[in-house]
Amino acid sequence: MKARVYVTLKRGVLDPQGKTVCASLHQLGYREVTDVRIGKCMEITLGGLPRREAEQRLKSMCEKLLANTVIEDYRFEIYEE
Amino acid sequence: MKFGIVVFPGSNCDHDVYHVAKHVLGHEAAFLWHKDTSFAGIDCVVLPGGFAHGDYLRAGAIARFSPIMKAVEAFAARGGLVFGICNGFQVLSEAGLLPGALMCNAGLKYVCRDVFLRVERQDTPFTARIKQGTVLKLPVGHGEGCYYAPEEILKELEEKRQVVFRYCDAGGQVTADSNPNGSLRGIAGVCNARGNVLGLMPHPDRCAEEVLGNAQGRRLFDSIVYAWELARRQRI
Numbered sequence: 001m002k003a004r005v006y007v008t009l010k011r012g013v014l015d016p017q018g019k020t021v022c023a024s025l026h027q028l029g030y031r032e033v034t035d036v037r038i039g040k041c042m043e044i045t046l047g048g049l050p051r052r053e054a055e056q057r058l059k060s061m062c063e064k065l066l067a068n069t070v071i072e073d074y075r076f077e078i079y080e081e
Numbered sequence: 082m083k084f085g086i087v088v089f090p091g092s093n094c095d096h097d098v099y100h101v102a103k104h105v106l107g108h109e110a111a112f113l114w115h116k117d118t119s120f121a122g123i124d125c126v127v128l129p130g131g132f133a134h135g136d137y138l139r140a141g142a143i144a145r146f147s148p149i150m151k152a153v154e155a156f157a158a159r160g161g162l163v164f165g166i167c168n169g170f171q172v173l174s175e176a177g178l179l180p181g182a183l184m185c186n187a188g189l190k191y192v193c194r195d196v197f198l199r200v201e202r203q204d205t206p207f208t209a210r211i212k213q214g215t216v217l218k219l220p221v222g223h224g225e226g227c228y229y230a231p232e233e234i235l236k237e238l239e240e241k242r243q244v245v246f247r248y249c250d251a252g253g254q255v256t257a258d259s260n261p262n263g264s265l266r267g268i269a270g271v272c273n274a275r276g277n278v279l280g281l282m283p284h285p286d287r288c289a290e291e292v293l294g295n296a297q298g299r300r301l302f303d304s305i306v307y308a309w310e311l312a313r314r315q316r317i
Contacts, residue, residue: 013229014263016187065146068139068175070182071229 001046003058005076007067008039042066054078082309083109085123087153087169089133089144090115094166097286098129105290106302115147124309125162126153128169130222130284140183140225141171150176162206162305163278167223170270170280179271179280180238181230187263191224195295196261196283198269199249202242205272206308207279207301216253217297219283221261226282228264228271235265246270246281 009015015037022036044061046054058076067074084102088095095112102110113120115133120126133144144150150172157163157178165173173179186192200208200215211217230238238244247267250259255267262282270281285298 013184014187014227016185016189016263020189065138065142068142068182070174070231071184 001049001051001054001078002081003044003046003054003076003078005042005044005058005062005066005074006039007042007062007072007074009037010071010073013071039072051078082124082306083111083122085111085113085120085126087113087126087128087149088115089131089147089172091133091135092129092131092168094130094168094284094286097284098127098166101286101289101299101302102127105299106306108306113149115144115149117152118148119152120149120156123156123161125164125305126156128153128163128165128172129286130167130169133168133172136168136225139171139175140168141173141175144168144172145176154178157273157278160275160277162309164207164305165278165280166286167221167226167282167284170282171225173278173280178278179273180234180243181228181268181271183225183282184227184229185225186223186227186261191222192226192261193220193222194261195220196269197249197251197253197259198246198283199253199255201244201247205245205276205279205304206312207272207281207304208245209304209308209311211300211304214253216249216251217300218288218295219285219298220287220295221283222287223262223282226262226264228262228266228268228282230265238268238271239266241274243271243274244268245272245279246283 018036025033062074246269285301288295289299
């Protein structure tokens with residue numbers, strides 16, 4: 001079982017990296033881009049857990065370590081390879 | 082007085098703090114390994130600058146789970162003095178011992194230079210010998226020093242006077258130009274509500290003696306010693 005965890009900055013939190021990438025896309029002619037927000041994507045391999053329990057464990061991992069909930073939101077998806 | 086300096090894998094200012102405590106101030110100092118689960122006889126715990134656990138994931142995110150942190154939390158809960166400098170501030174905020182978070186600098190670059198700081202209050206153990214409004218010059222060296230907290234927390238910090246230092250210009254004015262990293266409200270250092278835990282991005286440990294061309298950082302360490310002696314006399 002695998003999980004993909006996405007950690008992104010909360011709305012309203014300044015993302016200077018995203019702003020810089022947005023400006024760069026504009027320079028390359030992609031004028032339709034109105035905003036870029038950069039986050040993290042983590043691929044986690046899990047062993048021997050029922051799906052429900054895996055969801056609870058992942059939530060706990062995100063709250064405890066993977067995301068700083070002062071500044072970041074998280075979401076995850078569980079999938080089989 | 083005895084300073085305890087936490088050493089994480091990746092700490093790199095631990096010896097700077099040790100030197101200031103032991104050789105500049107003439108007090109006792111001991112290193113506390115991050116895997117230790119307890120310590121005794123320490124009057125002030127310092128979390129030094131560096132890149133604890135490589136700053137992986139987020140600065141301080143992994144260090145906050147080092148075994149010593151439980152003892153640091155208990156020490157702080159008993160009213161013990163805890164001082165996080167730079168990476169130490171990041172660890173304390175990740176641990177929830179201080180409010181807010183330290184994010185990537187607004188200019189995206191690592192900033193390494195002298196900055197001016199305005200001391201916002203004298204009634205903390207860390208500023209006991211520095212008048213409110215004093216402007217200090219200290220060096221910064223960080224890539225993730227942009228202080229962020231949600232609006233309601235910022236409001237609470239101001240109400241409870243937990244902002245102890247702000248970036249300012251040489252005249253003490255808090256301006257956008259004098260802010261090296263985009264920190265909200267120019268915040269460079271905050272304390273907890275009780276005032277016994279302080280986090281500060283600039284480095285007083287790097288400018289605590291004249292031979293380094295600047296001894297202004299010593300004023301924070303002198304304050305800590307002064308406040309500790311005052312508290313000790315009150316206990317006797």
